[in-house]
Amino acid sequence: xxxxxxxxxxxxxxxxxxGVSAPTVSKVLNGRDDVSAATRARVQAALEELGxxxxxxxxARSSGPAMVDLVIDGIKTYYPLEVLTxxxxxxxxxxxxxxxxxxxxxxxxxxxxxxxxQHMLESGRKGxxxxxxxxxxxxxxxxxRRNIPVVVIDPLNPPNHGIVSVGSTNWAxxxxxxxxxxxLGHRRIAYLGGPAGAECSVARQxxxxxxxxxxxVPSRPEYMVSESFSHDFGVRGTRALLALxxxxxxxxxxxDSTALGVLEExxxxxxxxxxxxxxxxxxxxxxxxxxLPRLTSVAQPLKEMGRVALRSVLRMADxxxxxxxxxxxxxxxxxxxxxxxxxxxxx
Amino acid sequence: xxxxxxxxxxxxxxxxxxGVSAPTVSKVLNGRDDVSAATRARVQAALEELGxxxxxxxxARSSGPAMVDLVIDGIKTYYPLEVLTxxxxxxxxxxxxxxxxxxxxxxxxxxxxxxxxQHMLESGRKGxxxxxxxxxxxxxxxxxRRNIPVVVIDPLNPPNHGIVSVGSTNWAxxxxxxxxxxxLGHRRIAYLGGPAGAECSVARQxxxxxxxxxxxVPSRPEYMVSESFSHDFGVRGTRALLALxxxxxxxxxxxDSTALGVLEExxxxxxxxxxxxxxxxxxxxxxxxxxLPRLTSVAQPLKEMGRVALRSVLRMADxxxxxxxxxxxxxxxxxxxxxxxxxxxxx
DNA sequence: CTGAAAGCGCTTACAG
DNA sequence: CTGAAAGCGCTTACAG
Numbered sequence: 001x002x003x004x005x006x007x008x009x010x011x012x013x014x015x016x017x018x019g020v021s022a023p024t025v026s027k028v029l030n031g032r033d034d035v036s037a038a039t040r041a042r043v044q045a046a047l048e049e050l051g052x053x054x055x056x057x058x059x060a061r062s063s064g065p066a067m068v069d070l071v072i073d074g075i076k077t078y079y080p081l082e083v084l085t086x087x088x089x090x091x092x093x094x095x096x097x098x099x100x101x102x103x104x105x106x107x108x109x110x111x112x113x114x115x116x117x118q119h120m121l122e123s124g125r126k127g128x129x130x131x132x133x134x135x136x137x138x139x140x141x142x143x144x145r146r147n148i149p150v151v152v153i154d155p156l157n158p159p160n161h162g163i164v165s166v167g168s169t170n171w172a173x174x175x176x177x178x179x180x181x182x183x184l185g186h187r188r189i190a191y192l193g194g195p196a197g198a199e200c201s202v203a204r205q206x207x208x209x210x211x212x213x214x215x216x217v218p219s220r221p222e223y224m225v226s227e228s229f230s231h232d233f234g235v236r237g238t239r240a241l242l243a244l245x246x247x248x249x250x251x252x253x254x255x256d257s258t259a260l261g262v263l264e265e266x267x268x269x270x271x272x273x274x275x276x277x278x279x280x281x282x283x284x285x286x287x288x289x290x291x292l293p294r295l296t297s298v299a300q301p302l303k304e305m306g307r308v309a310l311r312s313v314l315r316m317a318d319x320x321x322x323x324x325x326x327x328x329x330x331x332x333x334x335x336x337x338x339x340x341x342x343x344x345x346x347x
Numbered sequence: 348x349x350x351x352x353x354x355x356x357x358x359x360x361x362x363x364x365x366g367v368s369a370p371t372v373s374k375v376l377n378g379r380d381d382v383s384a385a386t387r388a389r390v391q392a393a394l395e396e397l398g399x400x401x402x403x404x405x406x407a408r409s410s411g412p413a414m415v416d417l418v419i420d421g422i423k424t425y426y427p428l429e430v431l432t433x434x435x436x437x438x439x440x441x442x443x444x445x446x447x448x449x450x451x452x453x454x455x456x457x458x459x460x461x462x463x464x465q466h467m468l469e470s471g472r473k474g475x476x477x478x479x480x481x482x483x484x485x486x487x488x489x490x491x492r493r494n495i496p497v498v499v500i501d502p503l504n505p506p507n508h509g510i511v512s513v514g515s516t517n518w519a520x521x522x523x524x525x526x527x528x529x530x531l532g533h534r535r536i537a538y539l540g541g542p543a544g545a546e547c548s549v550a551r552q553x554x555x556x557x558x559x560x561x562x563x564v565p566s567r568p569e570y571m572v573s574e575s576f577s578h579d580f581g582v583r584g585t586r587a588l589l590a591l592x593x594x595x596x597x598x599x600x601x602x603d604s605t606a607l608g609v610l611e612e613x614x615x616x617x618x619x620x621x622x623x624x625x626x627x628x629x630x631x632x633x634x635x636x637x638x639l640p641r642l643t644s645v646a647q648p649l650k651e652m653g654r655v656a657l658r659s660v661l662r663m664a665d666x667x668x669x670x671x672x673x674x675x676x677x678x679x680x681x682x683x684x685x686x687x688x689x690x691x692x693x694x
Numbered sequence: 695c696t697g698a699a700a701g702c703g704c705t706t707a708c709a710g
Numbered sequence: 711c712t713g714a715a716a717g718c719g720c721t722t723a724c725a726g
Contacts, residue, residue, distance in 0.1 A: 010718085010720090011720060012719075012720095020696080021696070021697045021698080023696080023697060023722080024697070026720060026722090027695095034695060039695075054720090064462070064466030064470070074435075081428070088422070088447060091449055092449045095449055097446050097448050097449060098447045099444050099445070099446050100435060100444065102412060102439045102444065118411075123411070123414075357702085358703065358704060367713085368714080369703085369713085370706080370713060371711090372704095373705055373706090374712095381712090382711070386711080402704080
């Protein structure tokens, strides 16, 4: 932000400001761990105040577009695809390059984060965007120590760690979906959620519970199953739900992919949708328009989420302080053809 | 290629080999002009012989996965999406990172290629993959001079320039599509092709012509319109074809996107497909299964094309000499529901 | 955990 | 045009 911009700051300048020696600054820059937390903090502050860039970074920057890393799980489904589209849209505007690494969220756990973060630093990468990934505090530390901004879109984490994240109003979305089903006359409504502890799924479920509670409809544990956002879980979850003595008349799926699985299994069991079973998805991806019947779903502004994530990374890289560690964009329930009054109430 | 690989060559090593001082090598590296042509040549030869890399380059390269640049036009349609999927598949196997630049094929013409190639060099990029782009000899030269391998998937070029390219058996595909329509009894068959001069589209058209000729069906100039592979052109092209006194009974579209446009315009004019108009697409992307009726199409192995392109770039970067400048993978006609006998012949 | 000292590799300023 | 000398900025090895 402030002041001291006379000349390009060099390592010695930073050392002077921080009141340490040049070797110590060098260690901080290279992410070595033989530096005390207090000293490291002072050096980081000095680096930030002076806006120090290493020769590598300066060179990488002066010689062309900046790079931002992206970890995204394939582009087989619409969810990551739309997020990627949003990111690339903004990348074109901001003139940055997006690096698709070969580390998928599944491999995130096992990857050597120290090495990876170091590589990012040395290649002059501006920051990192993770899409639906789980990040541990320790992993985050590798990037934090090197001043590499990280933003997660819909983290699969229990909400903590001080992760900077972008998502949508999951709670409100879950509530809207459930209220819609209640309005249609449903009372036996099930929720098929994502990975245990995933912030976004938990919020959706709480929105669902809030809607039930507001109408005085008791929630039932057997109607709430959470495991993953996959198609496959939609199939298995539905099989379990339909095997109950007191079958639900409506299913609220935590993702559109899961809803597709529900659709598949319901069809296999000879149930018509929406006549015999109402179904609401979550995400609002293009598939909702391609299924038969078209899928009622809570739309997330996925492209916008991608754009915002990249913008946030770039802001952090510029030393700006974000207003909030968490950005939530509005969801919107889009009613299509997969929901109707339950059989008993039909005209 | 040869010999002298004991240790990482440093600037002084190069100077020794060239019989000059370190400052002189530095000048050559930095493009300064106070070096005689003869000395410069000697230094350049030494640089090449030793495979000298600047610290920046060495660092970028040795510290992690290699990078390959990719220029692809959005991911809105299935074509680039599937190619990208194939590239990323192989990237994961080969352990390389894919850099999605902000240069889309449309901007390729205007971009400063010298600067871009220089940036690639300095960032340690291994090579460049272009998807359905047009490349001029002059542009290619910028990369060639820096020893940066370039591979184009389905180039939109007149076939020359010695471009290394990957594609599919377009001629055979065009022939197969047309033979299928002829077999059904069609004689008035139109072709809606891609950009004028695009190698792949021209080959498809020649396959079409070859099939007509083999059956003694005369070709008609008014039945052959080439402009682009877009949806929009499918609409406009169809409007023009259906305005002819002697309407075609079948349309062979140069891409699935174009076929979608044909479908849209035919529907708008109240024509049923395949009863009133038969339609064959090209690409065999997922959309062919999602339209109503499902689209008969010549499938290209798009993922495989992506994989092969990346593999070729990496081979070239390793100094391997490719067997052939052009790789063609097999196409396959997949018959679905958009083709039938012409109205006059129907049962 | 810290830094004085030595070192590395490249670049600059300047004398010839 | 060329290079000995000085310099720059960062890193390494090691003593405390």
